[in-house]
Amino acid sequence: MALPKALRSSLTPQEIEFIAENQQITIVPTRAINDKFELLSGEFGPFRPPLKSKVPLWLALLLKRKGKCTIVPPVWLDAEYLEAKLEEERASAGFTEMPFMWLETANLLVKDAQDDIPHYEQVRNYIKGIKECRGNKAVAGLKFITIDLFSQGFLNLDNLGLMEVNEIKPFFAKAFDEMGKFSGALATDKQ
Amino acid sequence: MLANTDTHDTTDTTDTDDIQLLTQAWINERGAPEILAFEGQVIDRLLELLRAQEEHVEELSNDDANDIDFVRSVYLHEADRVKFVLQSYLRTRLFKIEQKTLAILKSPEYQACLSESELAYAQRFNQIVQETYEKSFLLDSLPPSLQSMDDPNIVGAPDLNQAVFFRTKVDFGDHLLPNGETLDLSKNKIYLLRYNTIKALLKNGAIELI
Numbered sequence: 001m002a003l004p005k006a007l008r009s010s011l012t013p014q015e016i017e018f019i020a021e022n023q024q025i026t027i028v029p030t031r032a033i034n035d036k037f038e039l040l041s042g043e044f045g046p047f048r049p050p051l052k053s054k055v056p057l058w059l060a061l062l063l064k065r066k067g068k069c070t071i072v073p074p075v076w077l078d079a080e081y082l083e084a085k086l087e088e089e090r091a092s093a094g095f096t097e098m099p100f101m102w103l104e105t106a107n108l109l110v111k112d113a114q115d116d117i118p119h120y121e122q123v124r125n126y127i128k129g130i131k132e133c134r135g136n137k138a139v140a141g142l143k144f145i146t147i148d149l150f151s152q153g154f155l156n157l158d159n160l161g162l163m164e165v166n167e168i169k170p171f172f173a174k175a176f177d178e179m180g181k182f183s184g185a186l187a188t189d190k191q
Numbered sequence: 192m193l194a195n196t197d198t199h200d201t202t203d204t205t206d207t208d209d210i211q212l213l214t215q216a217w218i219n220e221r222g223a224p225e226i227l228a229f230e231g232q233v234i235d236r237l238l239e240l241l242r243a244q245e246e247h248v249e250e251l252s253n254d255d256a257n258d259i260d261f262v263r264s265v266y267l268h269e270a271d272r273v274k275f276v277l278q279s280y281l282r283t284r285l286f287k288i289e290q291k292t293l294a295i296l297k298s299p300e301y302q303a304c305l306s307e308s309e310l311a312y313a314q315r316f317n318q319i320v321q322e323t324y325e326k327s328f329l330l331d332s333l334p335p336s337l338q339s340m341d342d343p344n345i346v347g348a349p350d351l352n353q354a355v356f357f358r359t360k361v362d363f364g365d366h367l368l369p370n371g372e373t374l375d376l377s378k379n380k381i382y383l384l385r386y387n388t389i390k391a392l393l394k395n396g397a398i399e400l401i
Contacts (some may be wrong), residue, residue: 037266040269040273
């Protein structure tokens with residue numbers, strides 16, 4: 001088969017992290033690299049410590065793994081901020097506003113750049129807490145996919161991240177399709 | 192997705208380059224139930240860039256002997272990333288072509304969405320399937336009235352009612368749905384709804400499938 005079955009209904013977590021790696025992030029070089037990188041996605045370098053530089057996340061991670069830079073975490077990847085966020089998330093019925101690729105970005109940085117994240121353990125726990133809290137809300141949201149929904153025709157899921165959407169996508173899309181069949185909305189549309 | 196993620200510190204490049212266009216096309220293709228227009232020009236440009244890049248990497252001087260391997264590996268890594276997206280994009284399309292061969296070959300619009308080699312693949316694939324069916328059961332076991340492959344149930348058109356998730360890329364104002372409801376399409380809204388109600392919006396680039 002041209003496309004493995006696992007890839008048909010949604011993007012895989014690996015693919016989503018791959019997409020997140022296209023984002024730009026600030027680094028502080030720890031070793032000078034005199035070469036300029038004339039990449040297809042732009043020109044980067046030369047890198048001269050301690051001058052900050054913006055590079056794609058994948059490049060930042062390559063540099064990081066070779067001990068050539070430290071990564072400046074995004075402002076929201078911060079223990080204090082995330083603690084407040086977790087509280088807000090728990091208090092709110094809907095999803096609070098987060099960067100579209102927050103979870104995948106956090107995963108990547110937590111995996112490969114822990115020493116650049118102050119209060120790393122706390123940050124990791126808050127991320128986990130926020131993820132679970134939002135995950136529970138998402139699962140609970142499945143009950144909104146009802147026959148009545150079809151007089152409206154859509155379900156609004158603002159503020160969910162790319163990773164979060166793809167986690168619920170197979171169930172939600174299937175439920176939506178099945179409800180559509182029951183509601184008869186599809187039959188009238190086909191006229 | 193690439194152009195407007197609001198991640199405060201992690202911002203994206205503002206100009207839309209071909210890598211972004213291809214990545215977007217790949218993600219949309221993965222999310223859409225039907226085959227979308229082939230991004231031939233983007234791919235041609237990227238392949239040309241990749242070729243030039245390869246030459247450039249070979250010519251990289253050895254001024255800085257410590258870093259040359261690393262510098263090379265960065266170029267190769269980027270090339271691999273582009274090739275990965277390209278491969279997944281083409282495979283996703285081949286999958287759709289194999290699944291919906293007849294529907295595609297019967298529709299001039301779908302045919303216009305294919306590249307030359309995809310069209311050739313679809314025709315050849317169809318020919319092989321047809322021959323196999325004829326040899327194995329079609330002509331021997333079925334009465335002539337049931338031998339036609341034109342029946343809509345056999346053609347199996349893509350299910351355009353399939354539910355998809357999408358996100359608005361730009362402020363697009365209110366959008367009227369066929370059922371009279373309005374959809375608020377300001378930037379970064381996320382919805383789950385049926386593909387054919389938003390098909391036109393996808394085509395004009397106002398939204399991305401996610």
